[in-house]
Amino acid sequence: MALLEVTDLHVGYGKVDALHGATLQVDAGQIATVIGPNGAGKSTLLNALAGALPGNGHQRGAVRFMDQDLHKVAIEARVARGVSLVPEKRELFASMSVEDNLLLGSYRRYQARERNHADQLPVVFALFPRLHERRRQQAGTLSGGERQMLALGRALMGKPQLLMLDEPSLGLAPLIVKEIFQIIVQLKQTGVAILLVEQNARAALQVADHAYVLETGEIVMQGPAAQLAQDPRVVETYLGLARTQR
Ligand code: ATP
DSSP states (O other): OEEEEEEEEEEEETTEEEEEEEEEEEETTOEEEEEOOTTSSHHHHHHHHHTOOOTTEEEEEEEEETTEEOTTOOHHHHHHHTEEEEOSSOOOOTTSBHHHHHHHTTHHHHHTTOTTTTTTHHHHHHHOHHHHHTTTSBGGGSOHHHHHHHHHHHHHTTOOSEEEEEOTTTTOOHHHHHHHHHHHHHHHHTTOEEEEEESOHHHHHHHOSEEEEEETTEEEEEEEHHHHTTOHHHHHHHSOGGGTTO
8 A cells, every 4th residue: 555655746946956757655564765876866855755845945746645645734744644754964952862852753742742742762762772771861972873873763753654764874884784774674564664765775675675766856767676676777886896885
């Protein structure tokens, strides 16, 4: 079943076109990935889906989530419906503790007077024992990998149905990348659907169910992730020997 359906999405910034008619879908409980090089439009896609385009951004095309049109739905209202973005810049509150950053992730639920608004805290701590150990530490003093975990954990506090991850492996050492991808698989097992945008095609194709290749604003290939991982053009362009260390 399609949770998110994007049809012929065009996005531009002023007169510059960044996305030329992207069509894709994310099924309930599945991981879809969008791989592609720098500047292909991956962040643009996620920001448009989150309702978070900058002031000069504009879009047309259809975006439906759980069979409802997201057009003109503001960013906060999208989060309330279950669409959550973990942006590339992890945007944490550096001087606040790990735990307080996590609790901010449930602030919307608190405002909505949900009685158990912080009920995901033990779930997040179980997924990320390292955040539990460091719950009193200032977020600004965390390592890069721990910050990514905190950004993921904070999004999970809102109990999303669809988690959109913008390059979660960016700037992280290989071992930590491995750990983050293991966590992404665990997240899927909790039932949340994931739209994962990555330059690390090898790792993304390993965890995803379905994959799209985005190049200069266009989806040029798509298919089951395992199938794309065998495709000669994908192998040559994105999985070549030089990339095995990523
Ligand atoms: P990366 O992996 O480097 O983050 P990306 O695939 O996420 O790349 P985008 O950040 O979506 O690519 O950028 C797509 C295109 O849109 C690029 O040409 C970029 O320069 C342009 N662009 C992005 N944001 C803006 C903006 N606010 N104003 C004008 N152009 C922008």
